Amino acid sequence: MDENVLLICFIAFVLIFQQNGIADKSAETSERNHVKGIIGAIVDNTSRIGKEESVAMKMALEDFYYFHNQSFALYTRNSRGDPLQAAAAARNLIKEQQVQGILGPRTWEETSLVAEIGSQNQIPILSFSDATPKWATERWPFLVQAAPIQFAQMTAVAAIVQSWEWHQVSIIYEEKDSSSSGVLAHLSKALGEVGAEISNTLAIPPFISSSLEEELQKLEEGQCRVFVVHLSFPLAMHLFETAKKMKMMEKDYVWITTDLFTSLVHSLNVSAISSMQGIIGLRSYFPDMGKRYENFYYRFRQRFSSEHPEEYNHEPGIFAVQAYDAAWTAALAISEGNSKGGQLLSEKILLTNFTGLSGQVYFVNQKLPPAHTFQIINVIGKSYRELGFWSDGLGFSEAIDKTPSYTSSMKKYEQVFWPEGPSYNPRGWTVATEANPLRIGVPSGAIFKNYVNVVQDQSGNKTIFSGFAIDLFKATVEKLSYHLPYSFFHFNGTYDDLVKQIYLKKFDAVVGDVAIVSRRYQHAEFTHPYSEPGVVMLVLAQSKTRNRPWLFLKPFTKTMWVLIGAVTVYNGFVVWLIERKHCHELNKGSAVNQTGTMLSLSFTTLLSLHGGKLHSNLSRMTTVVWLFVALVITQTYTANLTSMLTVQLLEPSIIDVEELRISDAMVGYCRGSFVKRYLEDVLHFHPENILLFSSPEEYAEGLRSKKIAAAFLEVPIAKLFLAKYCKEFTIAGPTYKVGGFGFAFPKGSPLLPSTTEALLKVSEDGTLRYLENKMIASEKCQDIEVDDQNPSLSPSSFWVLFIFTGSTSTIALLVYISCTNNLLHGQKTMWKLLIAVIKHWGAQSRRFSRRVSNVAEKSY
Template sequence: MDFTFFAIVLLLAQGATADVERGVIGAIVDYSSRFGKEQKVAMEMAIEDVYYDKTGQSCGLHMNTSQREPYQTVVAAWDLINKQKVKAILLPHTWEEASLVAEIGNQAKIPVLSIADSTPLWATKRWPFLLQASPDQNAQMKAIAAIVDSWEWHQVTIIYEDIDSFRSGVIPYLIDAIREIGAEISNLVALSPFDSSSLSTELESLKGEQCRVFLVHLSLPLATQFFVKAKEMNMMEKDYVWITTNPFTSLIHSLNASIISSMQGTIGVKSYYPQKDPHFQNFHTSFRKRFSFENPEEDNHEPGTSAMQAYDVVRTVCLAMRERSNGDQQLLDKIMLSKFNGLGGNVQFIDGKVAPTQIFQIINVIGKSYNELGFWSYGKGFSKTIDKRAQYNTSMSSLGQVFWPGGPRTTPRGWTPPSNANPLRIGVPTRSSFKQYVNVELDPLTNITNYTGFAIDLFQETVASLPFYLPYNLSPFDGNYDEMVEQVYLKKFDAVVGDVAIVAKRYQHVEFTHPYTESGLVMIVPVRTQNSNRAWLFVKPFTKAMWVLVGAISVYNSFVVWLIERKHRPELKASFFIQMGVVLCSAFTTLFSLQGGKLRSNLSRMTMMVWLFVALVLTQTYVANLTSILTVRRLEPTVTDVESLRNGNAMVGYCIGSFVENYLVEVLNFHRSNIKTYDSVQEYADALRSHKIAAVFLEAPLAKLFLAKYCKEFITSGPTYKVGGFGFVFPRGSPLLPHVTKALLNVSESGRLRYLENNMIASEKCSDGELVDEMSRLSPSSFWVLFMFTGSTSTVSLLVYVVCNKRFGHKIIRRLALVVMRRWWHHDQKTFPRKVHDKI
């Protein structure tokens, strides 16, 4: 379309057809900025598009310039209201300017629509005619936090422009979003928009700190100066991370090559507009033609976010003006009820603010422009595309390779040892009762402090496992553990290494690595010999099943011998009771004596020989096991539970300087006067032996060491109380903490931690007599081969005897049949059929 025709249409809309138009919209624009140039073109296009939607239905547009000066903004607003008689005012600038015009518009009862980055929550209540026509920044800040969380960065520095709209309208959202993901704000740097001379000073200060993740929330003019200066100071190199927000990211396309080259590897977040939408494509094509014609000095003609927002806002007001309104309040209401499909999606106001944007585009500056990495959707996450087939992921890594500052393929870890920092100062406790964990000794000859112990060795192994060099110096601390932990909070120590328990209240000031010992608090008491009834100890060598099997196999073997020897020995042909007595007597005399009677049959001799061998093994094993049981002490704790200690008003002990005292008082309800402290392992043992205390409470890893040394005198009793184990201490939000924790886990999973722990307790380990329990009793499983041998021998002898002696075999069968029939007959022996009895 010819631009001359555009100009004619614009003149008609502004004055020539005053009888047709419904009203005039005023706008305060900064023509000298890229923002203002884009917004001017976009607003004019909106006026024309609405005019052609409905022939003869349009509205006028009158624009004043402010040059971003508050005084000029107020003058421009009064001119629009009093001279131009506008029905609404559009402010495409900062909140500082919007707040000045909002008061004027409220008095004149003219709607004021602001597309500033943010509008405070209280503003729309104070000025009812003020509307926020740009989406709030809350969702955008969550997108930035999701990027930080994706790469596991734990500290960030926020750099923002020191103006009210950024300071109070955006930064609180960003701080909340960062803290929601568990990261910490390392520093907040406010840059003055009027004084760029301080950039070098601020950047030099940031360069000397550990944090290397920077969130930049600056306007276009200040941001360009900032990145040029950062490039000059070598801060766009490896290990640095730069993330920019929408106010700057949306205009990166307008930057020249020299500025783009100074911000290589930067990640940007900007509002998303559906570029495949026909309405957007028409706007995009027309905008490029018109913008290039009106601004030939600009190299890039792409529309930014502010241009599209200005287009939608002007169109919103025009559509509301097309309906007849009786007064400004009704126009405000109609704008509030507006709902149509704009360039960025549905345009709708909620509580005086346009509905928030749900989708943001993630870009990566590289070369002469930028790559569109993907998108972030509120409540869904990251995706490569925005359509029904999109696959969402919580990590930005799903978007593919990112070009980082300095060009490395590996992801920056987000921090680096400060260039002007000394080695880390590590605090080490000197009052540890267990020198095996940490021992601090001063060599009087060399005046050098030596640090030894399990905790020190483990820390050295952990530092060696870090993927970078970490210099440190160990420093002794002579005080209790709470005081030592507080030194980290006060920044007198950079960390603490030792037997420091992980306790909830200490998290108020510091953070801990993953615990490197088992957790728990245990009670240790003296042992005493158990005074239980020992009258039945003689049956303890064998289990019940073993006794039953021995008896059964003895009777069975004796029966076989009796049956075979019966015809050779007259005494075995006596009455039934006498014969049974002989069988039983033979069974048990054979078991406990190797002297058997004279046997006539080879079958009975073979049976008895095998059984005598088995009996020999059983009797010798029984005697040995019984002797062991009678000589082993059976021990039990002198105190079985905490309640008996409290009820008896007993004294208890704990390690001086630890958290245990408060736990005993606040959780286990001991009187503080009944608690004593001790400095060494020997003092614990002496106090328990002399009955000065009835029990001592130690953390589980310390209890293991104590019992390794005094395993014959003391024992744990009662439950294990759940408390944290030991860990290394670091300041809250320390960028070192996740790396040290990961290295500590690597040491643990490699088996090196267990090796160090075993070496620590090896010299203290002692052996004690085993207590009598079911594990010391012998069961049939220990002798099944012997029982099978003797049982098989006896069975074979019995079968051979029966087969060789047919007459006896027939007699046995007849007797068994008679016994069975008598058992099941309904009458007694007198009435049993005589013929049947005689026949059998």
């Protein structure tokens, strides 16, 4: 029994050995007539990728023989990842082994040398490099890229970043990898489209460097905690081991790996994977299902374990699948072309179209179509789990089937296991520490020191920062939900240069009277504006009463003047009519002469306080009442006119910008301000007519001396200027809506949203208003209100007096008429008539009162 078992095992071993060596034996006995063609392969057998490729290509040619009954010799050469060895291997395969095509190599550096040799000898090269430049296929017509371009995964990375609202990432890549430039460009563009950016880059040399820890330390000192790793497998392994020792695989850290590393995660042992807990990885997707793949998977594991027992895991990955399909492509082209090389074979390869293990295999412009779908995995425990998929143009999905459901965010799918744990979503950034506080840039050349003031103390060893902007920033930081250490640093230069220091990473933020304008957004982003936006024009103020010949009429409204004249004439008429009986001089002359006499009597009576000339008690009664009313009106007129002449009402000496341009006047602007460009580009002032000023005193003197006709200041600055010079200057024209002050931060800074929120809280609780009022009060002077300071008086202020005098004059007139017509026949009749007159006048006075009120309302 034991002997039979041993015999069966021996026979099985021989059969397996024969199967594994069939390709090599065919190559060594190329004289055999049934060999259809000879194929060469250049791989790096020192790497896991090369080992998988080598086994997969052998299996592909064996399977091709099984299905098509055509065998191929396969000559494999080990390049060890060295471009020169790859070139030497290509020459050997072409000259010595007379191969019809070459599969591989994997890196672009190796491919570029092999492609040159292949094109010189008209031998097709099916390269596994996924970073072949566009110009390469034009230069080397026999070069075919047999691996899809992976640049779309950079868009997938950006989609992951957007899912958790991170705004900055750091990328770690291999220094010698020529594809990295393309990766960086695509990642930067993709991040920009989702409102994020690359904050730092770290290039690692291809050999293990002792300085890696120092380089990671520099990244750790920054705020960004989202790292994108685009490294080869051994370098990535070393990186994560080092990061774990530095405690960079813990809370708040996010690690995203690309296909270059993630597609080999299945080969990691438990010890290696323990240093990578919580990372998210993207790897190329291929349909690992169906009977054909299951058969390949089972046989690959057996063969790989026998040929490479040193490897921990024997499962095939995307590199094995791609190599299998490439070998099948070459065999199919040779069998159909019946050629041993040359142009015809190359054309047959480019016409290939079949369903392989990796999907549909066909070529466009000598390249496989770009990869559009990637699988997302999450390293956890002793292995990893599959979170879902990302498809270009569609988004995230939990599965790839006939009717997948897509979304733009990963958050809706299975919870990610982060370095901190599954219940914690990392912020992706960290605040500054006491040892490394935030560096805040402050302008040292601010014109208005109330906003920002930078001075050295008496010892000269300490810089003191004060002003409204500094106080406001301190109040804002106190509203943050976390502790934010910071230090102020002064900067002497233009405001544009100050903001640019953020982009140059000299400062982490900028605080001061920095206007929010579009061109500064290329270097930084701003919080919500904390001041009123706009630019205004300041000019000399002149008195509104200057050169006003009709100013004496201003104390009363037009209606008031008309009413005074009417009442005066009416009272004069009554007095004249009554006095005619006693003074014959009033009856002399023509009607015109008597009218003149009547009017003269009206106004002389008004201006005269002597009543001896009057002979009737009725006229005396009328005059006394009217003199009382006139006295009140006269004193009121005098007081109002005196007020108008004493208190100076101001108005702009220049009306608008158009007046300045027509007169070719000179205007001024602040040093370091954006206003100069606005004056030139928007308001169209000639550059020679724009003067620079460096202090409020220079502004004031320039306006007084007529050196400039107007000064253009931002609204918050203009408020300070007018607080100091409120009686000399004023605002003219409209407010040009531009600018507004804000705090500046780096683009995509994680501090920006929380700082903006805190700034809004400071505004809503009244702190902002308090600080602003405090600043303006420090330079407050006694200003005046232009509108309604001394309004003209209307009849509504005197209607009682007018009714009083009018009633008195009317009563006197009615009594006089009654007496004259002999209507009074006895005391009883006289009293009845008097009562009737009083009732009649009461009704008339009420109607008059309503008319006066209506007239007064219309005068307003």
